[in-house]
Amino acid sequence: MVKDFTFATAMYESGDWESAPLLPGCVIDALARYTSLSIAPMGVNVALGSPEIFNFPFVWLTGHLPVRFTDQERKNLKQYVERGGFMMIDDHNHDQDGIFHKTMTEELTRTFGPLKEVPKTHELYHCFFEFSDGPPATVAELSGWGDQLVHKELHAVMPQGDRIGLLYSLKDYSSEWNMHPDTKQFSTVDPTRFGVNMIVYALTR
């Protein structure tokens, strides 16, 4: 009995959790395109503060606006990571001086302590597609939007050894992958391939 993988987007009370509505479908499309995994065709939205979050070991969280978690959201987030879930948090602003980054890293540091840098040799970059230079650059970075930087690494919470429980990105994959799947045909390289790596990593480590 192989259960379907379900792409879940976290809803939180502050900020704009729904800022990348097309992203789940685009990543699901990539998963279906490159793997033979059993995948739920539609993503789900699940409240970070509800116990239902624990039914989805992979959760995507994004936004532009300031974030302040409620006590229950903070508690669930901590338990979620400790229990073995994988949460991807992406700054939709691509701005290290942006309000989302500042408030979110403040929340994460408060909950987990300082985030760790994910080395380029990490399994995340090699478990399916090969990303030997680390996380792929996004159009937002290359176009000079946001903080006008190409961030060379991602950061993470690693509760056990080098196993990632929470991956934090300033690269704005939320903009990069927030498109209709058919749009990918106009790209030389499918930008959502790194999304496949993230999910394969979450499912196998």
Place this chain on the structure above:
Amino acid sequence: MPSRVNPTTSRSDERFETEETFFPVRATIEAVLHGVALVALAFLVWQAVHVLRQRPAVYAAGNSVRASLVRWTTRQAPEKAHVALDSVPTPDLRDWIAALPGAGTQMSWEGGSLRPSAVAVEPVPDPKHKVRIWVAAPAKSMVSLSDALGGIDSVDVETGGAVLTVPGVEGDVGATVNGTKATTVQRDSLTIKPVLVLGVASWEPKFIMASLEEYGWKVDSRFSISPKSGDVVQNVVPSAVQIDTSKYAAVIAVDSSAQRYAGQIAEYVRKGGGFIATGDAAALPAFAELMPGHPGTASQEHDFDLDSVTPRTAISLAAISQLKPNAVPIEMRAHEVAVAARRVGQGRVLQVGYLDTWRWRMGGIEKSIDPYRNWWATMVSSIAYAPRHPIANSSPVEPTPMASLVSILGTPTSQKPPSGSFLDDPRLLPALFGLLMFAFLVEWGSRRLRGQP
């Protein structure tokens, strides 16, 4: 006028007569003391002959046993001896008691306060708790465990024994119960090899693998992702998985993707390997010969209770039915078999009826991580293949002190042997000797003070 002095009587004679007159009682006492000394001397001579001729029955208890053994062995060979032990004697003392019958002494013993105990140590195929210590002890007693490095733990025994698993032991392992120490040593060690997890990339194999790694198992894995891209592997050569007892302690198959390894797994199990099948893997026809039973239809699917305090009662279960004759139910849920085990060839197979156990860890109550992790680690440990290697150790041990005592000294008896007359009392000789010397010295001193020889 007659003389007032008798010319035939000297002054000394006169004084003697005067003293005889003045000390009749003293003389009588001296005579009595003289007699007592002579009687005592005669009795001592008789006693010496008596002891040589007819040996007495003697008794010793508690701390006096060792001193008594010295006396019985070197000065007095009693005909019968009885010892009352208040603790299990050291091996040398025990053997000493056991040797007395060889010298002609009829031995008996009692140990009313002694309690039987035993200790055993065995290696466990478990990376975290590598040694299991079994202790047998009386109910309601406290056992203190120690090894060469010091105290290990203590445990209150409720019903007659206790089992502890510990990370390791060093040298002699002792279990002290009511002052009696049973000792043993670890005689074997195990080579613990990795575990192989096979499945399609999904939450169940991922959480099993993660939990086993967190527990301490080294885990290899092969997760199917896509026919084109191949599998995601960990510590495994992507081109071929070689399932053999030389490489793996156990193999866990989670779903039908294990079909392609069915031949290798069957051979691996017959050679001694451990195999766990859960989910669709347990229902594969290719594994039907190995499985302890037949997997039923999944129950309680999708109704995992997030607030459940007993998560294993809430996760889905494909109850195992039609158990094979040599299959053993390992875990029941209500009246249904949830986990069953079976020996196949030299190996062991475990069939897990629970489905989506990862929900237990992710969605259980707050303290769900350790129980889930430990449960899976225990499942693997129970079937793991781990070759044994002897450990050279020649130190003398006593794993069953009370049983050894009974074996060597015979059955204890609470009936003391007849102690004979007071003449057999070993205290009589020094008492008589003291009396003799007292009577002799007093009599002699008294006479000398009177000027008598």
